[in-house]
Amino acid sequence: MSGWFKRILPRVLAAELVAWALLALLQYRYN
Amino acid sequence: MHWVNWAVVVGYLGYVVVDSIRRARGLKTIEGYFLANRNLPWWAVGLTVMATQLSAITMIGTTGQGAVDGMRFVQFYFGLPVAMVILGVTIVPFLHKANVFTAYEFLERRFGPRTRSLTAFLFLCSRGLSCGTIIAAPAVVFSAIFGWPMLLSVAVIGLPTVLYVVIGGVQAVTWADVKQMFVIVTALVAVVITLLVKIPVNPDAALSIAGAAGRLRVFDFSFTLNEQYTFWSGIIGGTFLMLSYFGTDQSQVQRYLTARSVDEARSSHLMSAFWKIPLQGLILLVGVLVFVYYLFVTPPLYWNPAADRAVAAADQPAYIQLEREAQAAWNLRYELASEIARTPPERRAVPRQQFRAADSAYTAIRQQALAKAEQVTGGPARDVNYIIPQFVLTQLPLGLGGLFIAAVIAAAMSAVAGELSALSTCTVIDFYRRWVRPEASDAHFLKVSRVATAFWGLAACGVAVFAASLGSLIEVVNRFGSFFYGSILGVFLLAMLKRVNAAGAFVGLVAGMLAVGAVSFGAPQVAFLWYNVIGAVTVVVVGLVVSEFARGVESVRP
Numbered sequence: 151m152s153g154w155f156k157r158i159l160p161r162v163l164a165a166e167l168v169a170w171a172l173l174a175l176l177q178y179r180y181n
Numbered sequence: 182m183h184w185v186n187w188a189v190v191v192g193y194l195g196y197v198v199v200d201s202i203r204r205a206r207g208l209k210t211i212e213g214y215f216l217a218n219r220n221l222p223w224w225a226v227g228l229t230v231m232a233t234q235l236s237a238i239t240m241i242g243t244t245g246q247g248a249v250d251g252m253r254f255v256q257f258y259f260g261l262p263v264a265m266v267i268l269g270v271t272i273v274p275f276l277h278k279a280n281v282f283t284a285y286e287f288l289e290r291r292f293g294p295r296t297r298s299l300t301a302f303l304f305l306c307s308r309g310l311s312c313g314t315i316i317a318a319p320a321v322v323f324s325a326i327f328g329w330p331m332l333l334s335v336a337v338i339g340l341p342t343v344l345y346v347v348i349g350g351v352q353a354v355t356w357a358d359v360k361q362m363f364v365i366v367t368a369l370v371a372v373v374i375t376l377l378v379k380i381p382v383n384p385d386a387a388l389s390i391a392g393a394a395g396r397l398r399v400f401d402f403s404f405t406l407n408e409q410y411t412f413w414s415g416i417i418g419g420t421f422l423m424l425s426y427f428g429t430d431q432s433q434v435q436r437y438l439t440a441r442s443v444d445e446a447r448s449s450h451l452m453s454a455f456w457k458i459p460l461q462g463l464i465l466l467v468g469v470l471v472f473v474y475y476l477f478v479t480p481p482l483y484w485n486p487a488a489d490r491a492v493a494a495a496d497q498p499a500y501i502q503l504e505r506e507a508q509a510a511w512n513l514r515y516e517l518a519s520e521i522a523r524t525p526p527e528r529r530a531v532p533r534q535q536f537r538a539a540d541s542a543y544t545a546i547r548q549q550a551l552a553k554a555e556q557v558t559g560g561p562a563r564d565v566n567y568i569i570p571q572f573v574l575t576q577l578p579l580g581l582g583g584l585f586i587a588a589v590i591a592a593a594m595s596a597v598a599g600e601l602s603a604l605s606t607c608t609v610i611d612f613y614r615r616w617v618r619p620e621a622s623d624a625h626f627l628k629v630s631r632v633a634t635a636f637w638g639l640a641a642c643g644v645a646v647f648a649a650s651l652g653s654l655i656e657v658v659n660r661f662g663s664f665f666y667g668s669i670l671g672v673f674l675l676a677m678l679k680r681v682n683a684a685g686a687f688v689g690l691v692a693g694m695l696a697v698g699a700v701s702f703g704a705p706q707v708a709f710l711w712y713n714v715i716g717a718v719t720v721v722v723v724g725l726v727v728s729e730f731a732r733g734v735e736s737v738r739p
Contacts, residue, residue: 154269155266158269162263163262165262165455172462174399177400
């Protein structure tokens with residue numbers, strides 16, 4: 151696996167988890 | 182529309198076209214025309230990647246979908262970030278280092294001219310028509326709202342785009358896209374701020390009301406192949422779709438081939454990986470807030486003015502009756518929405534429940550009204566596409582309405598420009614230079630490229646003008662297009678495996694398309710996002726098996 155992949159994948163996954171967390175907050179706080 | 186709004190629209194269009202043509206100076210080679218001499222910075226490429234994907238349908242259709250269906254469409258993009266990282270270590274470095282003009286050119290080096298020509302031909306057919314629908318969608322809305330003939334609406338969107346792409350090539354497309362993305366995001370943020378100011382309750386109460394109506398339901402974890410947007414279809418089917426789109430569709434491949442280096446090409450994709458979901462969330466949130474806004478301001482019976490006029494003229498008593506019923510249901514819903522806003526958060530359960538029932542009653546009357554419109558006009562009402570344009574033109578402050586209309590045109594132009602540039606590249610590189618005239622001067626190829634761009638631009642405008650009468654044809658082509666999207670991804674995956682040969686790739690491609698076709702006709706309830714998974718997996722499996730078999734036959738041959 152390339153160094154780029156190892157470096158970038160955790161950052162992208164972290165960003166996606168943050169986006170999901172915000173969307174989940176919106177859903178569970180107001181639904 | 183007020184003349185100030187028109188001035189904003191015309192000023193913006195003029196600026197984009199003039200600036201793009203200015204950038205065409207010194208253009209002498211097809212490398213410059215199609216790939217900007219492979220010298221663009223990552224951030225400009227990243228913005229053009231996002232702009233090409235974002236069309237006017239996103240600006241008016243997706244926002245409208247947010248108003249009637251809520252936020253759940255955002256799940257469609259859940260596979261995108263992961264797909265971008267996978268592409269960064271697979272197809273992007275492969276294609277960038279191969280020094281090709283088109284993705285299909287790379288396939289010939291690996292599997293011969295047959296596979297290249299078939300994939301390139303499929304791309305030209307599907308994108309040629311889809312380019313027309315990208316222009317047609319906003320043009321239909323503009324025609325209905327401004328009372329323009331369809332030809333004029335198509336010309337306003339199509340002709341400036343064709344002009345700057347023909348003259349400036351990909352350089353003009355990219356720098357126009359940078360400006361377009363800026364206008365689009367500015368308009369969206371400005372509309373959200375305006376909505377938050379104009380909605381007569383505080384943001385917490387507004388979101389509570391939207392949530393009570395189910396508009397803030399994002400996640401659907403049910404595992405069913407029949408539901409279009411679920412968490413799983415987004416994560417699995419969406420990843421395959423995004424891998425196909427960004428990895429193998431020339432309209433996207435061409436974007437990152439213009440980057441200065443492999444690292445810059447990868448970085449351009451990371452912009453989408455980080456920002457696509459928030460941007461799509463913002464677009465849907467605009468729709469959700471417009472829904473809340475119209476809980477406090479009486480909406481028209483029909484958002485589509487043409488449908489409204491048609492029903493009123495065809496059956497006045499029914500129209501008046503529907504309007505009266507809708508008003509009564511809206512009044513009750515308004516009272517209950519106000520009640521939620523007045524009640525402290527911890528005691529909102531009862532009014533929220535009552536509001537939900539009132540919202541269902543109002544929606545049922547609107548469904549009756551839409552059924553009436555469809556009966557009168559003889560076609561689908563597509564009312565949802567008119568919600569945001571009507572809101573923008575009647576409720577936004579002076580100037581901001583013009584900015585939003587400019588953003589809708591910008592979104593259409595940027596998507597069309599990317600497609601036109603890709604269609605022209607594919608025509609010239611994969612067919613003209615490959616089969617008709619392999620050796621000629623750069624000046625000759627540049628001239629042919631401009632003619633090809635103009636041809637595809639005018640063809641797209643022609644398709645757009647006749648989109649209504651071509652409706653079923655376009656649907657068939659779109660459906661057929663979905664048969665090979667995942668399959669083409671499968672061929673590119675096979676290209677990266679050394680043990681696969683040309684026969685395996687070609688048979689695999691045909692098998693993948695047939696498999697998706699069989700599912701599409703045999704089990705039409707399966708959501709289209711899964712087609713990409715089925716296509717790609719079939720191609721890879723069949724391709725590997727046929728390659729092994731062909732090798733076995735070769736080795737036993739005397």
